Amino acid sequence: xxxxxxxxxxxxxxxxxxxxxxxxxxxxxxxxxxxxxxxxxxxxxxxxxxxxxxxxxxxxxxxxxxxxxxxxxxxxxxxxxxxxxxxxxxxxxxxxxxxxxxxxxxxxxxxxxxxxxxxxxxxxxxxxxxxxxxxxxxxxxxxxxxxxxxxxxxxxxxxxxxxxxxxxxxxxxxxxxxxxxxxxxxxxxxxxxxxxxxxxxxxxxxxxxxxxxxxxxxxxxxxxxxxxxxxxxxxxxxxxxxxxxxxxxxxxxxxxxxxxxxxxxxxxxxxxxxxxxxxxxxxxxxxxxxxxxxxxxxxxxxxxxxxxxxxxxxxxxxxxxxxxxxxxxxxxxxxxxxxxxxxxxxxxxxxxxxxxxxxxxxxxxxxxxxxxxxxxxxxxxxxxxxxxxxxxxxxxxxxxxxxxxxxxxxxxxxxxxxxxxxxxxxxxxxxxxxxxxxxxxxxxxxxxxxxxxxxxxxxxxxxxxxxxxxxxxxxxxxxxxxxxxxxxxxxxxxxxxxxxxxxxxxxxxxxxxxxxxxxxxxxxxxxxxxxxxxxxxxxxxxxxxxxxxxxxxxxxxxxxxxxxxxxxxxxxxxxxxxxxxxxxxxxxxxxxxxxxxxxxxxxxxxxxxxxxxxxxxxxxxxxxxxxxxxxxxxxxxxxxxxxxxxxxxxxxxxxxxxxxxxxxxxxxxxxxxxxxxxxxxxxxxxxxxxxxxxxxxxxxxxxxxxxxxxxxxxxxxxxxxxxxxxxxxxxxxxxxxxxxxx
Numbered sequence: 001x002x003x004x005x006x007x008x009x010x011x012x013x014x015x016x017x018x019x020x021x022x023x024x025x026x027x028x029x030x031x032x033x034x035x036x037x038x039x040x041x042x043x044x045x046x047x048x049x050x051x052x053x054x055x056x057x058x059x060x061x062x063x064x065x066x067x068x069x070x071x072x073x074x075x076x077x078x079x080x081x082x083x084x085x086x087x088x089x090x091x092x093x094x095x096x097x098x099x100x101x102x103x104x105x106x107x108x109x110x111x112x113x114x115x116x117x118x119x120x121x122x123x124x125x126x127x128x129x130x131x132x133x134x135x136x137x138x139x140x141x142x143x144x145x146x147x148x149x150x151x152x153x154x155x156x157x158x159x160x161x162x163x164x165x166x167x168x169x170x171x172x173x174x175x176x177x178x179x180x181x182x183x184x185x186x187x188x189x190x191x192x193x194x195x196x197x198x199x200x201x202x203x204x205x206x207x208x209x210x211x212x213x214x215x216x217x218x219x220x221x222x223x224x225x226x227x228x229x230x231x232x233x234x235x236x237x238x239x240x241x242x243x244x245x246x247x248x249x250x251x252x253x254x255x256x257x258x259x260x261x262x263x264x265x266x267x268x269x270x271x272x273x274x275x276x277x278x279x280x281x282x283x284x285x286x287x288x289x290x291x292x293x294x295x296x297x298x299x300x301x302x303x304x305x306x307x308x309x310x311x312x313x314x315x316x317x318x319x320x321x322x323x324x325x326x327x328x329x330x331x332x333x334x335x336x337x338x339x340x341x342x343x344x345x346x347x348x349x350x351x352x353x354x355x356x357x358x359x360x361x362x363x364x365x366x367x368x369x370x371x372x373x374x375x376x377x378x379x380x381x382x383x384x385x386x387x388x389x390x391x392x393x394x395x396x397x398x399x400x401x402x403x404x405x406x407x408x409x410x411x412x413x414x415x416x417x418x419x420x421x422x423x424x425x426x427x428x429x430x431x432x433x434x435x436x437x438x439x440x441x442x443x444x445x446x447x448x449x450x451x452x453x454x455x456x457x458x459x460x461x462x463x464x465x466x467x468x469x470x471x472x473x474x475x476x477x478x479x480x481x482x483x484x485x486x487x488x489x490x491x492x493x494x495x496x497x498x499x500x501x502x503x504x505x506x507x508x509x510x511x512x513x514x515x516x517x518x519x520x521x522x523x524x525x526x527x528x529x530x531x532x533x534x535x536x537x538x539x540x541x542x543x544x545x546x547x548x549x550x551x552x553x554x555x556x557x558x559x560x561x562x563x564x565x566x567x568x569x570x571x572x573x574x575x576x577x578x579x580x581x582x583x584x585x586x587x588x589x590x591x592x593x594x595x596x597x598x599x600x601x602x603x604x605x606x607x608x609x610x611x612x613x614x615x616x617x618x619x620x621x622x623x624x625x626x627x628x629x630x631x632x633x634x635x636x637x638x639x640x641x642x643x644x645x646x647x648x649x650x651x652x653x654x655x656x657x658x659x660x661x662x663x664x665x666x667x668x669x670x671x672x673x674x675x676x677x678x679x680x681x682x683x684x685x686x687x688x689x690x691x692x693x694x695x696x697x698x699x700x701x702x703x704x705x706x707x708x709x710x711x712x713x714x715x716x717x718x719x720x721x722x723x724x725x726x727x728x729x730x731x732x733x734x735x736x737x738x739x740x741x742x
Contacts, residue, residue, distance in 0.1 A: 023136045024159050024167045026107040026126055028095035031068045031077035046070035049081070059085040067092070071116060073101030078111070088114050096122070102183050103130030106142070119143045127181065129212045132156055135181060135188070145184035152179040154188060156738060157708035171709040172197050172737055174208065186212045197709075218242045221250070222736055229728025230335060232258030246270040254336075259285050262336065274319075276310025281336065287329055288723040303328045305338060322348035330369040331723035337730060340697075342369045358388045371722060376413025377458070379515070383408065398428030398440070405536065409515055415457040417464075417513045421447040421536065423473075439479040441530060445539075447471040451513045459648060461578070464513035471512055473539050475504040477530055481550075491555035498565070500528050500546040507541040509576055514538055519651065521642075522582035523619070524593040524607060527565045532583065538576070540583075544569040557599045564592035566612070578651060580618070580642030587612050591619075602626050618642055630664035639679075655679035673700040695719045703734075710736040 050065025061083040069076040069083075069090070079094030090113040092098075098106045098113070105128045113120030125140035127147060133156040137149035157170035177192035187209055195203035211217035224236040238252040252264040262283035269276055282304035309323035325344035333339050347364035365380045385406045393400050406420040423445035430438050448470055454463040479500040485492060516535030526532045528546055531539050548565020567588045574584055582589035590610040597603050602625070609619035622637040636658035644651045660674030675698035701714035712734040721727050 022124070022126065023134055023153060023155055023170065023173065026095065026097070028077060028097040028107060030097040030099045030105045031070070031075040033075065061085065074116065075099040076111075076113070088116075090114065090120070098122075100183060102186075104128065104183060106140075106147075108140075125149060133212060134159070135179060137179065145182055147179075147181040147183070149179040149181070150177070152176055154179065154190075155708075157706075162707075169199055171706055174205070175201070176208075181212075187217060188212060224732075224734075226337075226730060226732040228337065228730040230258065230724070230726050231256045236264075238264075254281075254283075259283075271312070273314060274310060274312030276308070276312075278308040280304060280306040281338070283336075286724065287331065287335075301328070303332045305333060305336075317354050318350070318352050320348075320350050322346075326367060327369070329723075330371070331725040333369070334718075334722060334725035343367065344369065356390045358386070360384075360386045362386075374413065377411060377456075379409045379411055379414075381407060381409050393426060393428070396428065398426055401425045401427075407515075411453075411456075413456065415451060415453050415463065415513065417449065417451040417515050419447065419449045419513075419515075419537070421445055435482065437481040437483070439477075441475075441477040441479070443473070443475040443477075443530060445473040447473070447512070449512050454513065457513075461510070461648070462514040462518060465511045469508070469511050471508050473504070473507055475502060475530060475539075477502040479528065488553065489555060491553065491558075493554070494550075494552040496550040496552075498528065498548050498550065501544075502530065502546070503543045504539070504541040507539055509538055509541070512537055520577065520581050520583075521619070521651070522567075522588055522591050522609060524563055524565070524591050527567065527591055540573075540576070542569050542571050542573060559597045560595070562592065562594040564590060566590050578645060578648055580644040581651065582609055582612075582618065582642075589618060590615075601628065616641070627661075630670070631662060633659070633661035634674075635659055653680070655681075668704050668706045669702070670705070671700075671702050674698065701732075708738040710734065710738070 047061075047063070047069055049063035049067040051063065053062040054060070055062070062081075063083070064080045067076075067078050067081045069081065076090070076092060076096070076098045078092035078096040080092070082091045082093075083089075090111075092111040092113070093109070096108045096111045098108075098111060100106075106122060107126040107128070108122035109124040111120055111122045119142055122140045122142070123138075125135075125137045127135040127140075127149075129135070133154060135147070135149060135152055135154050137152035140147055140149040140152070142148075153173050153175045155170040155173035157172060159167060159170055161168050173196050174190065174193050175196060176190040176194075178190070180189040181187075182189070188211075190205065190208040193205040193208045194201050195205060197203075210219065218241050219239070221238040221240050224234075224238075226234045228234070234254060234256050236252050236254045238250050241249040241251070243249055247269045248267075250266045252266075254262040254264060256262075260283060262281055262285075264279070264281040266277060266279035282302065284300065284302055286300050287303060305325075305327045307323075307325050309321075311319065311321040313319045324346045326346065327333055327344060333341065344367040345364060346367075347362060349360055349362040352359040362384045363382045364384075366378045368375055368378050383406075385404070387404045389402045391400050391402075392398075401424070403423045403425075404421075405423075406418075408418045410416045423443065426440075426442045428440045430440075432438060448468070449464070450468050451464055452466050454466045457463045477500060479498070481496050481498045483494055483496045485494045487493075514537045517533040517538035518535075520533050520538070522532065526534075527548065533540060544567050546565060546567035548563060550563045551561070553560040567583075569583075569586050569588070572585045577583040582591065589612045592608055594606045595604065604624045605622070607619065607621040608617060610616070611618055617639070618641055620637070620639045620641075622635065624635045626633050626635075637656070639655040640653045641655075642651065642653055644653060655678075657677045657679055658675070660672075662670055662672040664670050676696040678694040678696055679692055680694075681692035695717075697716065697718045697720075699714055699716040701712055703710070703712035705711075712732075714732040714734070716730045716732070718725075718727050718730070
């Protein structure tokens with residue numbers, strides 16, 4: 001678990017500090033450690049120099065020329081050292097560098113130390129911390145584990161350009177009248193501090209402390225500031241508690257100008273088997289029903305959100321994972337800008353995975369946040385069991401997969417369904433002397449279902465028959481591919497014709513409840529699937545032939561992958577496939593996908609489905625990225641024009657446009673934005689009231705990011721009202737100091 005660093009603000013008084021000290025690197029290099037660091041005697045000082053003079057009368061050693069001293073892990077290097085052995089005083093001059101056992105390096109023009117090389121006084125001090133960051137001061141003293149610096153400055157930023165190592169002014173630094181660095185506690189304390197951004201003194205910090213190194217420590221984190229139409233100005237000031245090296249707690253008060261405060265918390269722990277986190281937020285505020293029907297009134301109540309997740313690896317094969325997400329009402333998460341999710345799923349799973357076996361035992365439940373969904377219709381699975389085992393066919397070769405699956409779904413105000421099945425699948429892949437790839441598949445399965453309260457299912461074709469039902473499934477398939485590869489220009493191209501034959505006896509599909517195979521639609525990903533339904537509750541029967549072609553072109557900097565195909569079924573199944581999914585009659589629609597990549601600059605994926613008779617576009621989906629890592633545009637477009645029955649909620653038509661991008665406007669500055677627009681109208685869905693151009697939300701912002709500072713301002717606008725989550729603007733200020741307050 002990554003530790004957080006924190007800043008600590010105490011008190012109300014502050015004072016202006018002196019000018020910032022020199023934080024740049026010094027010409028001296030710290031002395032390297034000895035090859036054998038253990039001296040023969042405990043009080044022995046290892047010593048080396050180019051020239052050495054000893055004054056017997058005063059017991060003084062004068063050394064010059066790359067002088068080095070070593071004692072008890074402390075190391076000193078200087079141009080000249082005067083060591084009075086009688087008093088124990090060591091005075092070093094010229095390019096002085098002192099390293100302590102923790103790895104911190106102190107530089108100075110002149111240093112006065114004891115012969116332990118620990119305590120002393122340094123002029124023009126620079127301390128480079130082993131864990132990152134540096135301290136500079138006009139004068140500093142060290143006594144034991146404490147450095148005390150006067151008129152000092154600290155930064156966690158690099159002070160050199162990465163490209164040419166030229167000195168540069170750090171993006172941020174802290175100046176203070178007095179700074180104390182405790183090497184034992186690995187923490188820096190300030191008095192009369194002020195934060196400087198880009199060389200300008202801006203933020204006074206009365207009393208400040210922060211940890212050094214990567215372990216972090218307790219304290220106040222960087223505040224989060226935003227403004228929204230509903231809540232007004234918001235200031236979130238998180239306080240981080242480091243409970244132990246593997247546990248922490250963050251408490252975040254949220255103060256608003258328009259509503260009562262809220263309190264958030266997050267607890268994290270890392271154990272020997274895994275990690276988990278528990279978080280949430282609670283407040284007392286006024287809420288309105290999400291539907292805003294006439295006559296509804298708002299009321300004050302306790303509102304909040306709970307979120308917990310974790311994963312534990314019990315041994316090399318077994319693991320357990322889970323997550324819990326709950327909220328008090330349907331608009332809280334959007335009202336307080338936590339998430340735009342419209343469903344919250346909680347799940348617990350026990351798994352065992354080895355090279356040939358998979359086992360899982362899963363339970364899950366869903367809380368709906370959609371306006372028109374009934375919570376009583378949401379399924380609860382207790383449990384779902386899935387076991388699979390692969391083995392090699394000992395007779396004719398190939399691979400056999402055995403599977404056992406059970407599922408129990410209950411609803412508080414809806415249909416309940418239980419199922420169990422066992423199946424076996426055999427696959428054999430061979431290459432012919434002419435280069436064709438032939439795959440033979442055989443599949444057999446037996447199902448047992450039980451359901452009740454079927455009349456409460458709002459969609460008729462999903463209900464099935466109440467009570468006990470059984471079903472037998474058998475299927476056989478042969479899939480033939482013939483890759484044809486050849487050169488073209490400076491690259492290669494591959495044309496792969498493909499044909500598949502599948503035969504399945506008639507199956508009692510409609511008497512079985514449909515819980516997991518509802519969102520059926522013919523597309524390139526399932527065109528050659530043995531079962532083109534997405535789940536287990538429906539299985540496509542009858543005999544069919546599917547044909548298509550894959551194409552791949554590879555040139556220097558250019559790659560194109562495409563496919564297109566169609567299927568023909570010997571008998572149509574109008575009761576099995578809804579009208580509009582491309583499979584209702586014997587001859588299916590055409591489906592395909594095209595992917596184009598040009599270097600690292602263009603990436604385009606286009607998926608489509610064309611009507612078999614009119615070639616009208618029934619599905620048109622485009623995802624494109626154009627640009628470099630620093631400047632790019634993202635475009636996503638989806639149109640589903642299936643003319644589907646409006647009673648089938650899972651297959652509603654829609655049209656949507658998503659755009660986003662980022663523009664690098666300087667070395668560290670960039671502008672970014674994104675938007676989602678609903679283009680659906682009554683031609684796609686007669687139940688809609690949209691006009692064909694309805695913005696959902698957008699955001700625009702500007703950001704500064706370098707190696708030690710993140711600064712940004714974002715404007716986001718939401719165009720939809722849902723209960724007390726009202727449409728309007730939100731402004732967010734983001735400020736993050738790397739190596740400080742995280």
